[in-house]
Amino acid sequence: GFYDVLRDFGYKVIQKNVKWYIDEAGNRFGKANADLDLAEWEDFADYCDELVPSESGDEPRHQFDGVFDASVSRWEALLRVCQVARATLVMNGRKIRPKWERPRLRNQVISYADMIRDSFRIQWVNTNDRPTILNAQIRNRSRNYEQDLISQEDPSSVGLNAPNMLDRLQTRAETVQLFGVTRASHARRELTFRLNAQRLSRRFVSFDCALRALVSEVGDVVGVQSPVARWFGQGVQITLSGSSASLQPVLT
Secondary structure, three states: OHHHHHHHHOOOHHHHOOOEEEOOOOOEEEOOHHHEOHHHHHHHHHHHHOEEOOOOOOEEOOOOOOOOOOOOOHHHHHHHHHHOOOEEEEEEOOEEEEEEOOOOOEEEEEOHHHEOOOOOEEEEOOHHHOOOEEEEEEEEHHHOOEEEEEEEEOHHHOOOOOOOOOOOOOOOEEEEEOOOOOOHHHHHHHHHHHHHHHHHOOEEEEEEEOHHHOOOOOOOEEEEOOOOOOOOOOOEEEEEEOOEEEEEEOOO
16 A cells, blocks of 8 residues: 555665655655665664563564545655654755654754854743643554554653642643554653653754754754853754754653
8 A cells, every 4th residue: 555655665665675656645756766865764763663661561762553534645644654753854966865764973063153143032931921731643553453542741740740740740731643553552742742742842943054063953962152152062953944044852
């Protein structure tokens, strides 16, 4: 099916030695795989296939099980597949490679001299406004792929919203969609990751700089040196938009 075509293109591209792309209808057509960064795809496939503990034994870290029942471009379809593995696609020239969430070494240090004057900004986040419970709607394979609601409470807030707590937290629940996730255990792992990310992301940094001053790309870890922010040496992850960069602390 279409799922197999997408998986062969992405996660299993090395084992299958794929030499074709897919069109919007899911049909295959010949194209040399010189456009693919094969080493990165191989690392990505190995990362997704790593076994992690779950409620019913070990299971692959990330697995996409989805059906596209609406018309989308092949690029959008591949991006949605990659999102299941906390990844995106990056193009360097004609080379296509995945970039996924994982521990990385710092790529560069951006100093205050590299930034356009008065463009440096720090935004502090009120962690008390973050959700303490995340709900996910999935097609649960253990229930014949019926719609199911999976809930996960923030591990750091367990018991802190009890009525007898003087400084109890207000219970705040949000619902997210996990397209392509069909295992309840996978959904709970993803929800726990998102809760931890929201709890640990306490500040965001943005600045403007010349393109020649920035050698990093989306997902890279950089150091920031500024007289305003006294946390030089701490890794932050970069998100790019034109000549603007947004950074937040790396989750460890």
